[in-house]
Amino acid sequence: CTVKIIPKHIWEQVLPQNFPLSSYNLKPIGSGPYKLKNLAQDEGGKIVSIDLNRNPYYYGSASYIPKISFHFFETQDELTLAFRKGMVDGLSLPSPLATASGNLYALSLPRYFSVFFNLNQSAGGTQILAEKEVRQALNYAIDKQALIDEALPGQAKIVESPILPEIYGLEKPSKIYQYDPALAEEMLEKAGFAKVAEASLYLPPNSDSPRSVDEEGKRVKVVKKTPAFQFKSDLTVGSQNNEVKELQKCLAKDSAVYPEGEVTGYFGSKTKTAVIKFQEKYKSDILVPAGLEKGTGDVKSMTRKKLNEVCFETGEEKFPLKFTLTTVEQPLLVEVANQLKSQWQKIGVELEIKTYDISILEKDVIKPRKFEALLFGEVLGAIPDPFSFWHSSQKKDPGLNLASYDDKESDKLLEEARQSPDEKTRKEKLEKFQNLLIEQAPCVFLYTSDYLYMVSKEIKGIKTQTIFDPSQRFSGIEEWYIKTKRIWH
Known part of the structure; x- marks a missing residue:
């Protein structure tokens, strides 16, 4: 961060912690x-407006505009409407206003926008995204240029790295996830996520309507459940331990075997x-492979294997290739999210989209890291320093390591x-870092776009x-003016 001079x-x-x-x-x-003239707050203490007056003690030239007011709105729609009605003279935009009358800067x-995968399963992450091969496949499955053409035509450029090498004069990453849906599907198959050939149904209790479990075209990983207990030791007359107890419990299930x-x-x-x-009951599985006719009464490998099969249910657990993408309730980012959903769907991924107002998102989702994947943006400074965004010490709030990346x-x-x-x-250090992080794929880097600021034509x-923080759009504001005079030569 940049440390400013303060009185x-x-x-x-x-104390610093009380700042x-x-x-x-x-x-x-x-x-x-x-300089500040007035700060207005509502009954809840929320700031609704700030008034500034020209600073007579400013070391530079006096500002042309004597007074500036900042007004705060609850929603983007309210702000846009106020601009169109001439109630405000400038506003920042996620995308150009098609019908607004103003100058767009x-x-x-x-900055870059990415999908950050939450690698912390104890917070809000999912086991599916904890697998590197799955994250890499999700990267290969995104056609970034097509996404930009659909959601931000002419307004963005593809990003492949966390350090924006084109801006800071660094070497490009050694690995780039070029759009390759076939490779993405191959990687998912290797990771165990097979495409469902046809829908399978089940009948819920107290219902006459069967419901779909696995929909055709979607991917599911089937994992055999490992029982909490299994026989692992050789047992014979004289053995005395917990395994013998479990053996006796198992044999007692069949009264013909252990009355x-x-x-x-x-x-x-x-x-x-x-x-x-x-x-002798399972002679073909235990005795015949060993060349025996009669049972020995000792529990060894073949007997132990059959006991584990008979005594304990293994079953299967299904993991559908499905996760939730969370983002800001903003038209542009919602459209980007829908484009991601459409592209990932082609390789069998089921994506659910959740949107929140930015204040709720920051407080209830980002701060506690309660998300599986997050579509969000990050702004780098004048000097490239991705420490705050990717160092493991920044995994928890107020750190900005949104993916909980830990390496x-x-x-x-x-x-x-x-x-x-x-x-x-x-x-050199940053270039090595970018290559290492891209290989681990804790996110999908998508695009970078200019900061758009719409201003009344009167100004x-x-x-x-080039700015390194949105507030820097006001650099040189003392030179802005409204009134003009015609000068005759």
Whole structure:
């Protein structure tokens, strides 16, 4: 982050951890072209507007516009309507307003939008996305250019890396996930996710209508359940342990094999007789392969294998290739999410989309990491430093490691890149980091787009520039003006 200069006489008595809660945040003092005049809040304490006046003590030229007001709206629709009615003169946009009358400024901003897979299963992640092969397949299945053409025509560029090498003059990554749906399907097959050939049905209790379990074309991974207990040791007369107890419990299920049904934990003559009967009952599986005619009464490999089959239910557990993608309740990102859903569906992935207002998303979803996959954006600074977004120490809030990515080698490279005063060394560390992270595929990098700012045609003097933070769109605001005079030459 960038550390700003703050007034010592105001902040020196405030502990750093108390900065966010300090009332001084609502009484800012700075050296810019404007100063705070008024801050209006509603009954709940939410800021609804901020008024600024020209700062007479500004070190530079006096601002042309004497007063500026910032107004805050609950929804994007309310903000857009206010602009169209002329109630506000400028607003930031996720995408151009088709019917708005204003000048659109596209400011270059080093940011990218990605799908972040939550690798922390204990928080909100899913077992499916914990598999690297699945994450890689999901990368190969996305046609990024087609997505941009559909959702952001002419407004975005493809991104393949967390450090935006084109912007910062770094080498491009050694591996890129070129669109290859055939390879994606092959990888999913190897990971055990087979396509369902036809829909299978089941009849729910107290219902006459069968329901679909596995829909045709979707992928499901079938895993055999491992029983909580299985026989692992050789057992014979004189053995005494928990396995003997389990053996006796199993044999007692068949009264013809073990009529006494005693469970003592001691392998005596009655247990041996029961084992012989069991061996002879399953002669073809136990005795014949060993070349024996009669049971021995000892529990060894062949007997143990059959006991595990007979005594404990294994069953199967199905894992459909299905997960939830969460994003901001914003038309552009919702459209991107729908494009992702459509493309992943072609390889048998079932995607559910959930959207939230940005304030709810940040508080209830991102902060506790309660999501399986998140479509979101991240902004890099003037100096490329992905530490905050990918170092394992940043997995929990207020850290910004949204994928909960945790890799010791990546951590080391990020730390060394931060600590090195040599620019060449920093670049080498970051380039190694990007290649390592892309191989692990904790996310799908999608696109980068300019920061769009729509301003009333009445306002002049705005310059298009590269910014490293959305607030920098106001750099040079002292040169903005409204009134113009005709000068005769």
